[in-house]
Amino acid sequence: MRLTTKSVLPIFVFLFSGMIVSMVAADPTLPPKTNAPANASGVLLGQLLKIEGEIYVVKDAGGKEVRLHVGKNTALDARIKVGDKIEAQVGPDGHALVVLKALE
Numbered sequence: 001m002r003l004t005t006k007s008v009l010p011i012f013v014f015l016f017s018g019m020i021v022s023m024v025a026a027d028p029t030l031p032p033k034t035n036a037p038a039n040a041s042g043v044l045l046g047q048l049l050k051i052e053g054e055i056y057v058v059k060d061a062g063g064k065e066v067r068l069h070v071g072k073n074t075a076l077d078a079r080i081k082v083g084d085k086i087e088a089q090v091g092p093d094g095h096a097l098v099v100l101k102a103l104e
Helices: 005-025
Strands: 042-052 055-060 065-069 085-090 096-101
Touching: 042 065, 055 085, 065 096
Parallel strands: none
Antiparallel strands: 042 055, 042 085, 055 065, 085 096
């Protein structure tokens, strides 16, 4: 069988795309997934239900549980504890920029 560009190209594309997918999937520097919508930019108001590492689970005004990523670059009010009402400024990527204890 004679190898030509036409016969090898689909194999190369398949292998190369698999390498990229596996590199992205294995990247530990990527933040954990949240269920905040991709266009979640804005303010999230709600009650803090639990803290799971860098994930804050918040019940929003509509009663929906939202998982919010709080990372090392998040400005975080140190007084916040589970059960508090919070206000979070959320970036376009769905990650918290600022989390404050809401005024009651």
